[in-house]
Amino acid sequence: MAAPRPLSRFWEWGKNIVCVGRNYAEHAREMQSAVPSEPVLFLKPSTAYAPEGSAILMPAYSRNLHHELELGVVMGRRGRAVPEAAAMDYVAGYALCLDMTARDVQDECQKKGLPWTLAKSFTASCPVSAFVPKEKIPDPHNLKLWLKVNGELRQEGDTSSMIFSIPYIISYVSKIMTLEEGDIILTGTPKGVGPVKENDEIQAGIHGVVSMRFKVERPEY
Numbered sequence: 138m139a140a141p142r143p144l145s146r147f148w149e150w151g152k153n154i155v156c157v158g159r160n161y162a163e164h165a166r167e168m169q170s171a172v173p174s175e176p177v178l179f180l181k182p183s184t185a186y187a188p189e190g191s192a193i194l195m196p197a198y199s200r201n202l203h204h205e206l207e208l209g210v211v212m213g214r215r216g217r218a219v220p221e222a223a224a225m226d227y228v229a230g231y232a233l234c235l236d237m238t239a240r241d242v243q244d245e246c247q248k249k250g251l252p253w254t255l256a257k258s259f260t261a262s263c264p265v266s267a268f269v270p271k272e273k274i275p276d277p278h279n280l281k282l283w284l285k286v287n288g289e290l291r292q293e294g295d296t297s298s299m300i301f302s303i304p305y306i307i308s309y310v311s312k313i314m315t316l317e318e319g320d321i322i323l324t325g326t327p328k329g330v331g332p333v334k335e336n337d338e339i340q341a342g343i344h345g346v347v348s349m350r351f352k353v354e355r356p357e358y
Contacts, residue, residue: 173300299325300325
């Protein structure tokens with residue numbers, strides 16, 4: 138019999154990283170984008186995971202890598218077409234995540250009407266914190282997220298400002314694709330996204346809950 142897969146290490150075996158774009162109105166405005174009427178979704182591969190202790194890798198084809206700070210929702214069971222009213226029963230816990238974005242590449246993709254894969258889905262583009270069990274966060278819509286680069290505060294936002302709530306997102310996504318235990322949903326970034334460069338240090342946290350630290354490196358390939 139296979140050994141149980143611990144949710145505390147979801148990044149080692151979880152299959153899907155589902156990301157929600159433009160879920161904070163102020164971020165949509167800073168990107169000069171319309172506030173969406175329904176969730177904007179994209180995916181990252183499981184090889185995008187970078188647990189704390191590993192580095193954020195700058196893709197060789199980008200010269201403008203941005204940080205985007207997000208609350209991640211880790212699924213605790215399989216769900217398809219989950220009713221919004223029952224959605225939180227499917228949540229195992231949370232993690233703080235970064236949606237690292239090659240902004241110059243994304244801009245080109247948008248101009249050409251192409252998908253964002255090259256901009257969002259490269260290796261180590263999804264740094265994650267330690268797993269936080271659901272019981273430690275009674276209300277995920279009442280959290281303060283923060284991010285610093287080299288000690289300078291860059292992003293600070295409240296999850297109460299999300300356009301689409303976590304139950305709505307889980308229900309919406311699960312009507313499109315089946316969600317499985319260990320999958321994670323990134324729920325969007327507050328305003329303040331910006332560039333990082335090689336050797337920068339990113340610190341980020343959920344106030345009073347968890348924090349994490351990463352170094353930015355440029356691989357030799």
